[in-house]
Amino acid sequence: MTTAAPAPAPSSRDLPHPVRGEIRLEAVLHALSDPMRLQVVRELAAVSDELSCSHFDLPVTKSTTTHHFRVLRESGVIRQVYRGTAKMNGLRRDDLDGLFPGLLDSVLAAAAAQAVRLGSVAVR
Amino acid sequence: MTTAAPAPAPSSRDLPHPVRGEIRLEAVLHALSDPMRLQVVRELAAVSDELSCSHFDLPVTKSTTTHHFRVLRESGVIRQVYRGTAKMNGLRRDDLDGLFPGLLDSVLAAAAAQAVRLGSVAVR
């Protein structure tokens, strides 16, 4: 075993992500069709950086939050990594733009337009 | 009474559609997140004309087909009208483009790109 890959301790903390080629349009659309998940994606796109799960103050329990983040991750919309005790979430903009050019931007623009239209203009 | 609207016989054949302002992004994304419905929308966009329900040869029963067309209609993606015995379906491109500029086109492009990517290039 020359390579002697030290197997960086599976640690049971590695999260399964679809590789770019495995991302399916239907799954992405489904992930974005939930208001709570769409809101999360909008926030992530706004900061264009990673955010911890606890940063989001969603009106549901932690368990449900975990579930929504998992749907987003497994559909390929976000990437999740552990950083110490925190789990950071980042938008997979490169992969999404590569596979579906313009899709994410038009969805984000549509969400923003609708937020204005529905009078949610004042932040929340 | 001048108008004297003769009430063109409700006939129980008028189909409820959301007006433009009632169309919700989440509902549209959800409607498009089903493979069968996405396929229908792609065909409608390809012909840019009305198509009867029976034109589509979906691998499900008539009942299920009716259900899918209703989801598309109630979400505001398509418009349905009766023409004789046939029920014609047309994409509401104007309304969708007006509310969510570029969204429909990028979804259609993404669907086409994915179809190619998955090797479904040879028809079925």
Place this chain on the structure above:
DNA sequence: GCCGTACTACGATGCCTATCGTAGTAGTCG
């Protein structure tokens, strides 16, 4: 070493939905 924080996993529940089959209604054509 112990505790608090952050997040997960598991089990349960209720709703939504995709699917079917059967029966029924509207329109057209003979």
Place this chain on the structure above:
DNA sequence: CGACTACTACGATAGGCATCGTAGTACGGC
């Protein structure tokens, strides 16, 4: 009128999913 076509409505079923609560695991600080 009568048969045929096109589509709907209704009822049933099974699976998915958003939600919760509780219990558990990993990390970092004291």
